Amino acid sequence: MINVDGSMGEGGGQLLRYSVALAAVLGEEIRIYNIRAKRSNPGLRPQHLNAVRVIARLVDAEVEGLRVGSREVTFRPRRRPRGGEYRVDIGTAGSISLLLQASLPVLAAADGPVTLTVTGGTSVKWAPPVPYLQNVLIPLLSS
Structure with missing residues (x-):
């Protein structure tokens, strides 16, 4: 099992999202x-739960610790x-773009076509707006 200290670097949610995505792909x-140890409200927030849940569905993962406020998660694809x-449905003003960024590596590794329909926030504080994905990230990844 790979162990990741979520307080490393900036200690935010991106470390969680990409760690789970890479574990799913591998x-x-x-x-x-x-x-999120370095945040004023450490632990999982609703938007983190959604990103992990989507990835877990794609790889039929067993997940422990997946609840708001949790400071530890175990993910077994x-x-x-x-x-x-x-x-x-993110269910809050959680960021669609952060969920998509976390999911993209897993979606790209899928064994067949994927249609992902997401409802949530398109312009959320501390997250890239959806037009950034449309006009920058997707064209960059497509080239």
């Missing part, structure tokens, strides 16, 4: 602890990423 178990149709 098929490796991962434990992330000290999640059980299969390679699979194609299909998925719907996600």
